[in-house]
Amino acid sequence: MPTIRRLLTEQDFQEAMDRQLRIRVFRNDHMVDNNTHIIRFTDDTIITQTGVSELTYHPRRDSQFFELRK
Numbered sequence: 001m002p003t004i005r006r007l008l009t010e011q012d013f014q015e016a017m018d019r020q021l022r023i024r025v026f027r028n029d030h031m032v033d034n035n036t037h038i039i040r041f042t043d044d045t046i047i048t049q050t051g052v053s054e055l056t057y058h059p060r061r062d063s064q065f066f067e068l069r070k
Contacts, residue, residue: 007065013041016067023048025056026064033058035068 025033
């Protein structure tokens with residue numbers, strides 16, 4: 001069973017991006033992205049990539065991000 005850890009701080013996001021950790025993204029209590037990587041983040045937006053051309057922009061204020069460890 002996978003273990004999840006919520007990403008909250010700049011350091012959390014930087015670590016997830018540097019280590020290419022898989023994450024899950026939730027918005028309004030629904031999973032909107034799964035098994036994806038953070039490729040860039042700003043104060044307002046987290047950009048994830050699932051496949052070669054599959055980029056998704058998540059508003060940081062409206063989304064919850066969780067690291068997925070197996």
